[in-house]
Amino acid sequence: MKFEEIKKQAESRWREIWNGQMPVILVGTATCGRAAGALDVLQAIKETVKKQNLHCLIYEVGCMGHCYAEPLIILRKPGFPSICYGHVTPVLAENLVTNLILNDDPSLEFVLAALEENDLIPSFSDFPRSKYEKRILLKNCGRINPEEIEHYIGNGGYNSSAKALKMKPGEIVAEVKKSKLRGLGGGGFPAGEKWDVCRRAEGEPKYLICNGDEGDPGAFMDRAILESDPHSVIEGMLIAGYAIGARHGYIYIRAEYPLAVQRVHHAIRQAEETKLLGENILGSDFSFDIKLFQGSGAFVCGEATALIASIEGKPGMPRHRPPRVAVQGLFGKPTILNNVKTLAYVPHIIENGADWFLQTGTEKSKGTAVFALAGKVVNTGLVEVPMGTTLRQLIFQVGGGITKGKRFKAVQIGGPSGGCLPESALDLPIDFDSLQESGAMMGSGGMVVLDEDDCMVEVARYFLDFTQKESCGKCTLCRLGTKQMLDILEDITKGRGKMEDIETLQELAEDIKTGSLCGLGRTAPNPVLTTLRYFRDEYEVHIKEGRCPALMCQTLIAYYILPEKCARGCDACVGTCTVEAISTDKKRRIKIIDQEKCVKCNTCLVACPPQYDAVIKVSPPTRIPRPNYVSLPSPIDGEVGDGGEKEGKEGGIV
Amino acid sequence: MTNEEVEIVEKTRVILEGIARKRENLIPILQRIQEEFGYLPPYVMLEVAQFLNIPDIDVYSVATFYNQFRLTPPGKHSIRVCMGTACHVKGGQITLAAWQRRLKIGPGETTPDREFDIDTVACVGCCAMAPVTVVDKKVEAKADPTRVDGILLNYQLQKEKGEKEKEKN
Numbered sequence: 001m002k003f004e005e006i007k008k009q010a011e012s013r014w015r016e017i018w019n020g021q022m023p024v025i026l027v028g029t030a031t032c033g034r035a036a037g038a039l040d041v042l043q044a045i046k047e048t049v050k051k052q053n054l055h056c057l058i059y060e061v062g063c064m065g066h067c068y069a070e071p072l073i074i075l076r077k078p079g080f081p082s083i084c085y086g087h088v089t090p091v092l093a094e095n096l097v098t099n100l101i102l103n104d105d106p107s108l109e110f111v112l113a114a115l116e117e118n119d120l121i122p123s124f125s126d127f128p129r130s131k132y133e134k135r136i137l138l139k140n141c142g143r144i145n146p147e148e149i150e151h152y153i154g155n156g157g158y159n160s161s162a163k164a165l166k167m168k169p170g171e172i173v174a175e176v177k178k179s180k181l182r183g184l185g186g187g188g189f190p191a192g193e194k195w196d197v198c199r200r201a202e203g204e205p206k207y208l209i210c211n212g213d214e215g216d217p218g219a220f221m222d223r224a225i226l227e228s229d230p231h232s233v234i235e236g237m238l239i240a241g242y243a244i245g246a247r248h249g250y251i252y253i254r255a256e257y258p259l260a261v262q263r264v265h266h267a268i269r270q271a272e273e274t275k276l277l278g279e280n281i282l283g284s285d286f287s288f289d290i291k292l293f294q295g296s297g298a299f300v301c302g303e304a305t306a307l308i309a310s311i312e313g314k315p316g317m318p319r320h321r322p323p324r325v326a327v328q329g330l331f332g333k334p335t336i337l338n339n340v341k342t343l344a345y346v347p348h349i350i351e352n353g354a355d356w357f358l359q360t361g362t363e364k365s366k367g368t369a370v371f372a373l374a375g376k377v378v379n380t381g382l383v384e385v386p387m388g389t390t391l392r393q394l395i396f397q398v399g400g401g402i403t404k405g406k407r408f409k410a411v412q413i414g415g416p417s418g419g420c421l422p423e424s425a426l427d428l429p430i431d432f433d434s435l436q437e438s439g440a441m442m443g444s445g446g447m448v449v450l451d452e453d454d455c456m457v458e459v460a461r462y463f464l465d466f467t468q469k470e471s472c473g474k475c476t477l478c479r480l481g482t483k484q485m486l487d488i489l490e491d492i493t494k495g496r497g498k499m500e501d502i503e504t505l506q507e508l509a510e511d512i513k514t515g516s517l518c519g520l521g522r523t524a525p526n527p528v529l530t531t532l533r534y535f536r537d538e539y540e541v542h543i544k545e546g547r548c549p550a551l552m553c554q555t556l557i558a559y560y561i562l563p564e565k566c567a568r569g570c571d572a573c574v575g576t577c578t579v580e581a582i583s584t585d586k587k588r589r590i591k592i593i594d595q596e597k598c599v600k601c602n603t604c605l606v607a608c609p610p611q612y613d614a615v616i617k618v619s620p621p622t623r624i625p626r627p628n629y630v631s632l633p634s635p636i637d638g639e640v641g642d643g644g645e646k647e648g649k650e651g652g653i654v
Numbered sequence: 655m656t657n658e659e660v661e662i663v664e665k666t667r668v669i670l671e672g673i674a675r676k677r678e679n680l681i682p683i684l685q686r687i688q689e690e691f692g693y694l695p696p697y698v699m700l701e702v703a704q705f706l707n708i709p710d711i712d713v714y715s716v717a718t719f720y721n722q723f724r725l726t727p728p729g730k731h732s733i734r735v736c737m738g739t740a741c742h743v744k745g746g747q748i749t750l751a752a753w754q755r756r757l758k759i760g761p762g763e764t765t766p767d768r769e770f771d772i773d774t775v776a777c778v779g780c781c782a783m784a785p786v787t788v789v790d791k792k793v794e795a796k797a798d799p800t801r802v803d804g805i806l807l808n809y810q811l812q813k814e815k816g817e818k819e820k821e822k823n
Contacts, residue, residue: 035783035793067782218739220779255685255722256778258791296681297721299776313680314712315719374740374781381782412739448739448781462742466776472719554747578752578799599755601748601799 003162003282006274007153014154018076023056023101025049026074028142030063030227031259032220032381036070037089044090045073048097056101062228064142067381069112072142075100081121086112129383129398134360134368137344138384141228146263149270152231158276160351164239165284172243172350173199179354180366181346185211185302185339186414186443187519188365188432194336198244198326201334205247208240209330209337212253212260213307215299216415217466219446221370222340224382226253226260229344230267234290236343238276239350241288244336249288252307254295265292299416299470303518304329304337306472317472318518339444341370361387365431373399375448376406385430392426395449406451409550410534414443416463416470417523419530420456439530441523455552456535457542461489463527467520478521481512485528494555495620497543506532551617554600558621561604563590565614573604573615595621655697662691666698670705680706680716684723692728721776729764729771731809733757734788738777741785745798749785750774752799756806769809 017024027033027042045058064072069086073093076082083106085096092110099105106121114123124130135141144151152158164172177192198206210233214222226233237249251268253261268290271277279287298316301307306316308330329335345367349357361367365387371394374380378400385394391411395401402408410420419440421428428434435442450459468482485508488501509525516522532539541549548556561573561582568589574582581597582604584590591614593604605615618624655663669686673679683702688694694717703710717723735750750772754760757770764771780786783795789805797805 031778031793032780032782035780035786035795037795070782214779215776217737217742217777218781219777220781223779256775294682294685295720296685296723297776298719310681311678313677313716315715372781374784375743380740415739446739446781448743450743454743459743462739466737470776576800578803579755599751601752602745603799606798 003158007159010150010153013150017057017151017154021078023054023078024074024076025056025058025097026061026076026143027058028062028064028070028072029060030224031257032063032067032224033070033072034259038071040090041071041073041088041093044093045097048094052098052102054097054101059145060147061143062141062146063224063382065138065382066112066379068379072112074115074142077101077104079104080106081118081123082115083121084112084115084124085110129379129400132385132389132393132398133383134386135384136348136368137225137232137341137370138228138382140232141224141382144229146228146230147266147270149231149267149274152229156351157231157347158235160347161235161238161276162282164242164350165282165286167350169199169243169245172239175354176243176346176349179349179357180364181342181349181357182365182432183339184341184345184369184444186417186441186445188442191338191342194326194338195240195244197324198334198336201327203328203333205333206245207330207333207335208237208244208246208249209307209311209335210237210249210251210340210343211302211304211307211337212251212257212264212340213295213302214254214257214340214444215302215470216417216444216446218372218374218412218448219415219444220372220374221382221445223257223260224372225340225344225370226257227263230260230264231271232344232347233264233340234267234271234277236346237290238281238288239346240336240338240343242286244334246336247288249290250293250311250330251290252293252295252301252311254301255297261292261294268292298472299466300472300518300520303520306518307337308335315472317474318520320517341445362429362431364433369430369442369445371445371447373447373449375412376403376451376454377401377449378403387431388429390427390429391421394430394447395426399449402449402451406453408449409452409454410450410456410459412448412450412459412527413446414441414526415446416467417441417519417526418443419526420450420459420534421530422534424534439526439533441526453550453552455493455548455550456531456538457489458493458548458550458552460528460531461486461493464489464524467524471520471524475516475518475521477512477515478517478524481508481515482521482524484508485512485525489528492539492542493548493553495542495546495553497539499540499543501543502532502536502539545620547619549619551619553619556621557600557617557619558595558624559593559598559600559602559604560616560618560624561591561593561608562614562616563588565612566590567609567612567614570609570612572607572609576603576607578603595624659695659697662695662698663701665690666701670702675706677706677708680708680713681720684713684717688723693724693726696725724762724773726762727764727768729768731770731790732788733770733772734775734778735761735772736778736780736784736786736788737774738779738781738784740781741777744784746785748799749787749797749802752802753787756802 029038071088074084099107114121117123173195181191182188301310301316303318304325306318310316368384370384412420464486468486471478473479491497581594585592608615699713703713761774787794787797
């Protein structure tokens with residue numbers, strides 16, 4: 001069958017689904033949704049439909065971006081707008097489906113928003129975030145079934161492949177070059193230029209690799225795209241492969257993403273069956289196949305040469321460049337390695353032209369960027385905004401601000417290679433260059449928001465711990481230097497730091513940066529350097545006073561129950577304590593924490609009912625008044641502090 | 655070799671059938687074997703080296719370089735505690751400590767009765783649901799120490815139920 005016919009068929013099928021007379025139920029079953037129980041919801045919906053004998057279509061979709069409200073479902077019924085419901089449970093799902101489909105009742109109290117603007121229900125376009133969002137890469141996510149190639153084609157998919165195969169490879173490279181598309185994996189290297197080098201390089205066969213080894217902790221953009229719209233990545237690879245003259249393609253996906261692996265695997269098979277991959281694609285003389293390669297859990301494999309070593313069956317250790325990968329890459333042949341998002345952008349650029357792409361973004365960074373918002377932000381999830389949006393807009397408008405009304409402290413951007421930026425940096429436009437100047441980097445798009453309860457020294461220690469473990473061990477300064485830095489940071493978070501440590505940290509950081517071969521080592525000190533630059537006072541308080549101002553470093557804090565606030569009759573903390581460290585003082589009938597048994601797990605603080613709010617954290621631990629210091633050797637100075645540590649209230653210790 | 659080991663080697667040979675003897679297949683082969691047996695027994699690694707005609711040490715170096723591979727037998731249930739940034743700031747360490755306290759083993763270890771093993775993972779990409787623990791491939795959202803106790807209790811109840819049914823039969 002010709003592509004035109006396939007397309008026609010798919011488009012009419014899609015119209016039937018989206019605008020037909022049959023009600024449609026969409027369930028978001030990407031990893032986030034599954035974690036929140038989406039599969040149980042799906043099961044409940046299927047049973048309801050069967051039990052009530054409803055005529056409707058149910059299908060799974062990927063990530064809708066509103067992860068904070070998972071599990072999410074969308075119900076469509078002719079006469080109603082498409083309605084999205086959040087925080088759905090199996091029981092609720094049963095009711096929602098029955099109410100709308102049988103009784104025409106949209107259950108307004110559970111609605112998150114409608115997809116389209118209408119007179120009945122507020123829509124997503126009324127959300128403040130819609131003012132900033134621009135969904136290009138995420139256009140299909142949460143709308144189509146990622147396991148149905150027909151849904152993708154019905155929404156204009158593979159259209160630009162057909163267009164591209166009629167162009168000359170050089171024209172495609174020129175178009176991508178003109179669009180100034182930059183590598184969205186974090187490096188920001190112009191994609192078109194890289195392609196040009198590879199296209200002209202000698203050696204056959206050439207390879208194209210899609211880098212889906214999204215190793216940054218705190219980032220899940222690539223996962224969401226691979227799970228929700230895998231064909232967009234495959235199509236991008238197809239066009240890129242044609243442009244550079246590659247015969248074989250690889251998608252490298254990390255082992256921690258089993259669902260992405262499964263869906264991409266399925267999508268490749270479907271593309272092969274539809275003759276969009278394989279020999280003589282769409283009747284042209286271009287042949288291209290894609291293999292799926294599963295990573296095995298090594299952060300360093302996000303680096304191009306390490307990833308290539310890994311595909312070749314070797315330990316993932318980076319090598320010297322030059323020779324550039326575009327000239328001498330996989331199996332010694334010219335190779336192009338692009339991030340998932342970069343490749344997913346290619347079909348859009350071919351379809352709409354470079355000029356369309358150039359309209360969005362800042363002068364040097366064009367297009368949109370996808371961010372994974374996580375941490376202490378209200379609306380965690382996936383957003384796509386034009387380059388140049390400021391951090392403030394992203395965190396406070398799109399993300400809805402900080403949870404529990406706390407104060408913003410820093411945003412960690414770019415993962416272990418990036419840095420922590422303070423409030424003063426919030427008005428920076430997000431693009432490749434301005435973030436680099438601030439000491440962080442855009443990275444692949446992971447953004448973790450930190451509030452006043454997060455200790456910056458501890459955050460720096462956490463990242464160093466990560467890079468130290470993930471260092472491949474090839475370069476001495478990365479292997480041993482990060483270990484030295486980690487030891488120092490550990491000392492500081494345990495109250496054993498010295499003032500001269502700060503200088504040593506800075507010296508080591510510079511040495512590691514200059515003495516490492518690959519991006520992992522060269523950027524590993526960034527979290528320490530940025531926290532030292534913007535939050536030096538916190539380091540000093542840890543060292544000089546043995547106190548953790550954010551009350552996070554476990555060695556430097558203790559939990560304490562304020563006797564004057566304790567309800568006495570209530571046993572919530574006693575019941576939840578995981579190590580039975582809380583007991584009732586028979587005489588005074590107050591609860592007391594046995595400091596020797598306490599493991600500082602925070603459970604009692606959470607359990608204490610808000611109307612009492614009697615459990616607090618103090619730092620240093622010696623600030624707990626003596627009579628309540630059960631079974632701990634006598635406190636060093638027995639200082640009675642003001643205890644006003646628990647934010648938002650004026651608590652005090654006796 | 656014990657009977658169990660002989661059996662494992664035989665199964666390995668079945669797995670290897672039909673796979674091209676190319677170095678680039680080393681990682682997929684090891685992944686397949688780990689999927690089957692839950693870990694990479696040393697004698698199986700020797701088998702793989704022979705099959706691909708590469709030095710034993712090359713197989714060992716790949717098996718120890720990547721975090722995914724384990725060299726000791728796993729427990730019946732796998733506990734994978736996420737140590738990603740988002741989980742960390744929401745108490746990932748505390749969750750890990752809770753698992754360790756309850757099961758009395760550290761990351762990378764298996765309980766003596768081979769019921770559970772604990773390991774950490776860098777990030778499972780469910781940052782919006784932090785802190786998470788992956789229990790037997792199922793992602794448990796917001797897994798704080800109380801939830802940890804709940805999950806373990808559930809397993810215990812299931813086990814007791816299973817034993818009772820066994821007695822009945």
